[in-house]
Amino acid sequence: MTDLYQTQRAMRNMRRAAIQRGVVAILDVGTSKIACLILKFDGPDKFHDGDGIGSMAGQSAFRVIGAATTRSRGIRFGEIDAMAETERAVRTAVQAAQKMAHVRVDHVIACFSGGQPRSYGLAGEIDLQNTVVTEEDIARVLASSDVPDTGVDRDVMHAQPVNFALDHRSGLADPRGQIGNRLACDIHMLTVDTTVVQNLIHCLKRCDLELAGVASSAYAAGISSLVEDEQELGAACIDMGGGATSLSIFIKKHMIYADSVRLGGCHVTNDIAKGLQIPLAVAERIKTFHGGVVATGMDDREMIEIGSDSGDWEKDRRQISRSELIGIMRPRVEEILEEVRSRLDGAGFEHLPSQQIILTGGCSQIPGLDTLAPKILGQQVRIGRPLRVQGLPQAATGASFASAVGLCLFAAHPQDEWWDFDIPAEGYPARSLRKAVKWFRDNW
Amino acid sequence: MRQVAPRRDPAPSRAAYRLHRLWLTPIFRALLRIGVPTFVFVFSAGAYLSDPENRVELAETVIDLRRSIQERPEFMVQMLAIDGASTDVADDIHEVLAVDFPISSFDLDLIAMRQAVEGLDAVAEAELRIRPGGILNIEVAERQPVAVWRSRQGLDLVDAEGQRVAELHARSERSDLPLIAGQGASDRVAEALAIFAAAEPIADRIRGLLRVGERRWTVVLDRGQQIHLPERDPIAALEQVIALDHAQDLLARDISVVDMRNVRRPTVRINSAALDGLRQVRSVHEGGVVR
Structure with missing residues (x-):
């Protein structure tokens, strides 16, 4: 596990350094678009006007000074498929954002939805040396948790302690300073394919950027689209992206499950293109302008010209009714939602006290989805949009930017992860050395 | 139906991307904005002045320019006017000053001239002034x-x-x-x-x-x-x-x-x-x- 500690800690340090320098870039590597936001950290005091509500959960610490989106190339299912193409797309997005921000960024925090994320629940338990829980005890209990066999070529992306139990009391958020005999913890660990992460790192390195953090887009979309009480009481966020639909379950402000369905908006477009025999670009346009999932009687009369440039007059002058389009789109959307439902069932979502489901991501903007989704996912469904953060352009406030905005929040206020705690004392040769290191870390 | 082409969104070449990033680097911009012009100026000036001929030429040009300004008619003094002195004393003053007109007012050292005039026995006090019109006016108070x-x-x-x-x-x-x-x-x-x-x-x-x-x-x-x-x-x-x-x-x-x-x-x-x-x-x- 030390390897994991080191890479993740290196990223964490880089993130800290970037924030100290004041500028960090957010890169959402998606299947249909790559979004790049540049955050400027001015410190919370500069935006703290008057007394009263303080830092707005860390949002006031930063503002977006550059934003750019580009059509992504060479990415399938949220994974890098053609490295050179992806590199070009990243360059386009980063350069445009830099141009807007008038600042050069070196550090980037990225998220992606591919890599087949898998969730694991870990549990650890220790006897306390003293009766009072200290930070070292937390490190020890985290280290004592048994890591399951994640399989070959899997990397840990998130490993967040989600629950602590002290003797018979469970559900503690922060047991430090409390008194007890046995400390137990639950950790949620998310693994992804090593190759996907490595490809991303390599791609960013080719763009002269350094990866200062990486997050799952399911997690990022969840922290931006779920409101606070939803995160607290339990909710699932379904980020319907282009190539993959990722879902994350939150309770007590912790992500406890994340998964990804390798289906998304691109498949809907593909269906339209294949069904109507039109180019993908036209299909995408028809989908966004006329698409829907619930047909009404009026849709039979609304004719859509779908044209093409084959030179055959009969083919080029085709028209379809909107009902036909809906007839193509709906099965695919239903399939996606049913797949999500099965993943949620597999995760035991029905046992949660609150079963709110939030749909977000670009695909959630299909008209009629709010009618269709409750039939499959249950009654408590809403379409979510990401939080507003300061300086975000209007064009980047839509649901398709949920994970980008979530990454901003993640950059400003990362949740405690396993590697944020010290390696347990046994790993060090001497206690004094560890104390010295700790002193340095605390004071520098 | 209008034909839809994907939005043109050309990727920058790697060189263009790096150049752009370099251009956004603050220290590089400062170097380009201040360092390069300074270097060019200092280097070219040094190269020009390293030739002694050029130095002499430059010095002559400066002197010529200076003279051309000093010898403008506005600055020329044409005559000497002495007030408040008898003929003998005036003659003495002419003799002491020994200025041959016309002369540029930049070349007149009024303080020294005043000391020279006041050095005369017959002069108690002298006030020298260049009046508009190119007249060097000396007001003399003679000793009684x-x-x-x-x-x-x-x-x-x-x-x-x-x-x-x-x-x-x-x-x-x-x-x-x-x-x-x-x-x-x-x-x-x-x-x-x-x-x-x-x-x-x-x-x-x-x-x-x-x-x-x-x-x-x-x-x-x-x-x-x-x-x-x-x-x-x-x-x-x-x-x-x-x-x-x-x-x-x-x-x-x-x-x-x-x-x-x-x-x-x-x-x-x-x-x-x-x-x-x-x-x-x-x-x-x-x-x-x-x-």
């Missing part, structure tokens, strides 16, 4: 001679402060001025003038004042008479003598010296003829033998 001083070097005119004003060839040229003589007399001209003022009743008889031993005055009258005045309060002593003269015609008698050096004991020196007469009178009165 108040006495003639006869010294070993000859006759000089002195002003009230004892400063030498001009040389005098003959006493008769300025017979209106009182004469003083003796070493150190010029230092006490004011006192001498006060004595002359006090001696107004016998003014027609005074020949002059003699400074003796640089400490006291002697009034020299005609007929070889002298009045020795004390060092302290000479005027009172003189007035005493004048009062005596007034009462008893002291000075009309045949005496050579009225010695007032000791004010409490005025002494009179009688001439030998008068002395003989006095003895005769005494012998007649006393019936003594005349020797």
Whole structure:
């Protein structure tokens, strides 16, 4: 596990350094678009006007000074498929954002939805040396948790302690300073394919950027689209992206499950293109302008010209009714939602006290989805949009930017992860050395 | 249906991307904005000046430029105008200054010229000014001679402060001025003038004042008479003598010296003829033998 500690800690340090320098870039590597936001950290005091509500959960610490989106190339299912193409797309997005921000960024925090994320629940338990829980005890209990066999070529992306139990009391958020005999913890660990992460790192390195953090887009979309009480009481966020639909379950402000369905908006477009025999670009346009999932009687009369440039007059002058389009789109959307439902069932979502489901991501903007989704996912469904953060352009406030905005929040206020705690004392040769290191870390 | 092409969104080449990032680097921009122009300027200036010919040429150009500005007609001084000086003094000033007009006003050192003019004996104070129209104006306050001083070097005119004003060839040229003589007399001209003022009743008889031993005055009258005045309060002593003269015609008698050096004991020196007469009178009165 030390390897994991080191890479993740290196990223964490880089993130800290970037924030100290004041500028960090957010890169959402998606299947249909790559979004790049540049955050400027001015410190919370500069935006703290008057007394009263303080830092707005860390949002006031930063503002977006550059934003750019580009059509992504060479990415399938949220994974890098053609490295050179992806590199070009990243360059386009980063350069445009830099141009807007008038600042050069070196550090980037990225998220992606591919890599087949898998969730694991870990549990650890220790006897306390003293009766009072200290930070070292937390490190020890985290280290004592048994890591399951994640399989070959899997990397840990998130490993967040989600629950602590002290003797018979469970559900503690922060047991430090409390008194007890046995400390137990639950950790949620998310693994992804090593190759996907490595490809991303390599791609960013080719763009002269350094990866200062990486997050799952399911997690990022969840922290931006779920409101606070939803995160607290339990909710699932379904980020319907282009190539993959990722879902994350939150309770007590912790992500406890994340998964990804390798289906998304691109498949809907593909269906339209294949069904109507039109180019993908036209299909995408028809989908966004006329698409829907619930047909009404009026849709039979609304004719859509779908044209093409084959030179055959009969083919080029085709028209379809909107009902036909809906007839193509709906099965695919239903399939996606049913797949999500099965993943949620597999995760035991029905046992949660609150079963709110939030749909977000670009695909959630299909008209009629709010009618269709409750039939499959249950009654408590809403379409979510990401939080507003300061300086975000209007064009980047839509649901398709949920994970980008979530990454901003993640950059400003990362949740405690396993590697944020010290390696347990046994790993060090001497206690004094560890104390010295700790002193340095605390004071520098 | 309008044909839909994907939005044109060309990716920058790797070089363009790196250049753009380099351009956004603050230190690079600062270098380009300040460093490069500075370097180019310093380097080119250095390269130009490394050739001695160029240096000479540059210096000449600078001097020429300077001269061309200095010799503009606005700055040229055409003539000298002297106010408040007599012809002799004006001639002296012309001689001392020795400026050949026209000359640029940048080349005139007015302070030095003023010192030179004030160095003249006859000039008490001088004010130099370049007036518009290219005229160097000198306003001179001449020293006013108040006495003639006869010294070993000859006759000089002195002003009230004892400063030498001009040389005098003959006493008769300025017979209106009182004469003083003796070493150190010029230092006490004011006192001498006060004595002359006090001696107004016998003014027609005074020949002059003699400074003796640089400490006291002697009034020299005609007929070889002298009045020795004390060092302290000479005027009172003189007035005493004048009062005596007034009462008893002291000075009309045949005496050579009225010695007032000791004010409490005025002494009179009688001439030998008068002395003989006095003895005769005494012998007649006393019936003594005349020797």
